[in-house]
Amino acid sequence: xxxxxxxxxxxxxxxxxxxxxxxxxxPKALELIRSADRSEALPPSAPESASAAVPVQxxxxxxxxxxxxxAPLNRANVRQREQxxxxxSYLEGWQVIAEANRIFGFDGWQRQxxxxxxxxxAERLIGARGTSRDQKSGWGVTYTARVRVTxxxxxxxxxxxxxxxxxxxxxxxxxxxxESALKEAETDAMKRALMTFGNPFGLALYDKRQRExxxxxxxxxxxxxxxxxxxxxxHQERSATAAEPPDQAAVPAPQQDAGLLPLDADTIRxxxxxxxxxxxxxxxxLTQGFRKRFSIPEEAATIADRIVQKxxxxxxxxxxxxxxxSRAAEAFT
Numbered sequence: 001x002x003x004x005x006x007x008x009x010x011x012x013x014x015x016x017x018x019x020x021x022x023x024x025x026x027p028k029a030l031e032l033i034r035s036a037d038r039s040e041a042l043p044p045s046a047p048e049s050a051s052a053a054v055p056v057q058x059x060x061x062x063x064x065x066x067x068x069x070x071a072p073l074n075r076a077n078v079r080q081r082e083q084x085x086x087x088x089s090y091l092e093g094w095q096v097i098a099e100a101n102r103i104f105g106f107d108g109w110q111r112q113x114x115x116x117x118x119x120x121x122a123e124r125l126i127g128a129r130g131t132s133r134d135q136k137s138g139w140g141v142t143y144t145a146r147v148r149v150t151x152x153x154x155x156x157x158x159x160x161x162x163x164x165x166x167x168x169x170x171x172x173x174x175x176x177x178x179e180s181a182l183k184e185a186e187t188d189a190m191k192r193a194l195m196t197f198g199n200p201f202g203l204a205l206y207d208k209r210q211r212e213x214x215x216x217x218x219x220x221x222x223x224x225x226x227x228x229x230x231x232x233x234x235h236q237e238r239s240a241t242a243a244e245p246p247d248q249a250a251v252p253a254p255q256q257d258a259g260l261l262p263l264d265a266d267t268i269r270x271x272x273x274x275x276x277x278x279x280x281x282x283x284x285x286l287t288q289g290f291r292k293r294f295s296i297p298e299e300a301a302t303i304a305d306r307i308v309q310k311x312x313x314x315x316x317x318x319x320x321x322x323x324x325x326s327r328a329a330e331a332f333t
Contacts (some may be wrong), residue, residue, distance in 0.1 A: 060154045061305075063265040068103045069198040070308040071262045072214040078205070089210070091202045093187035099200045108152045111190050114162070115146040116182065126170060141169040141177040147189035151197070163192030214260050259311030271307055271316055286319055 061069070077095050080087050100109050120142035127135035144166050151159045165188025169181030194201040204212035263271075278286065290296065290303050293315060306312065 060156050062154070063268045065103055065153075066305050067262040067265075067268070067308045068200060070306065071199060072212045072260045073199040073202070073204040075213050078213065089205045091191065091205070093191065096191050096194055096201055100194060103200065104151050110150050111193070112148045112150070113145060113186055113189075114148050115144075116185065117144050118142070118178070118181075119144055121174075121178075124170070126172060136172060138170060138172040139174045139177040141174075141181040143167045143169075143178075143181040143185040145182070145185035145189045147186060147193055149190065149193040161193045161196045163189045163195070165189030165192055259309065259314070261310045263308055263310060263313055267313060268307060271313060272304060274320065275304075275316070282323055285323075286316070289319060290315065 077091060078089050079092055080089050118141065120140070122140055124138060124140040125135045126138035144164065146162060146164045148160060148162045151161075153159055165185050167181040167184025167186070167188060169177035169179065169184070171177040171180060191202060195203050195206075197203075199212050204210060207213075275283065275286065287303055290306075290312075291298075291300075294306065294312070296303060296306055300306070307316070
């Protein structure tokens with residue numbers, strides 16, 4: 001077959017043979033099989049967005065948060081007041097808010113007043129009883145409130161806790177009495193809601209023996225003034241049997257129970273790793289012994305989040321040393 005090539009002025013020129021097209025043959029069955037095998041062996045191409053590093057959000061509270069929530073309550077934060085014929089221990093509202101900000105983060109929790117009600121308002125005398133001269137007429141007001149606290153724990157569904165509280169306001173001015181009662185009721189309800197998260201929010205105070213309330217480190221005492229030397233005659237005349245007050249420097253400072261000290265995150269991870277490597281029968285024995293030793297309720301699904309103090313570490317170390325000495329040496333060296 002020949003085709004005519006057009007000239008520059010449009011006239012036809014001599015014809016030339018056309019280039020023959022290659023013959024397309026169908027692929028053989030063996031080639032199709034090999035092609036399919038090669039396509040399956042190749043890994044799927046990752047999308048471009050997957051190349052960027054995506055931070056992984058923890059599934060719940062971090063080890064540091066769990067340690068803070070399970071730590072004993074610092075007695076330095078506890079206040080006392082007279083109530084009836086007894087003294088009660090409590091935490092101030094600002095202290096509870098500060099602990100929530102420290103443990104959950106400033107953006108990790110929120111509170112909402114969902115109900116408030118004035119349940120009492122009456123005139124009353126204000127002042128010391130029995131001395132009518134110092135008493136004056138005023139108002140007594142009582143409010144109840146319900147507050148909802150929402151806490152974010154990693155990528156889990158936000159935790160919601162609610163608490164109810166009451167507040168009393170006594171003032172000569174009726175408006176001031178309402179304000180005091182309303183604020184106190186909201187604060188009381190918030191504390192009761194946060195209390196469900198553990199000792200830092202006052203849970204330890206509900207134990208009459210306050211076993212989870214520990215003394216803080218001894219505060220730094222002001223520098224003692226140098227004691228003036230007594231005149232020699234007076235010093236010699238002092239009776240040897242007279243009771244002399246002890247030197248303050250010789251009085252030992254109260255020591256914190258070392259077993260209640262919180263564990264750091266690395267130690268907690270090491271303990272979890274050592275426990276996970278145990279065979280099934282030994283793991284069950286450790287879990288049951290730990291629950292019994294530290295009075296962990298049966299409804300608690302796991303003991304992992306309860307391993308937060310030095311006494312927990314020491315007990316587990318002793319258990320492993322008794323049942324598997326070689327593995328205990330490897331885990332804690």
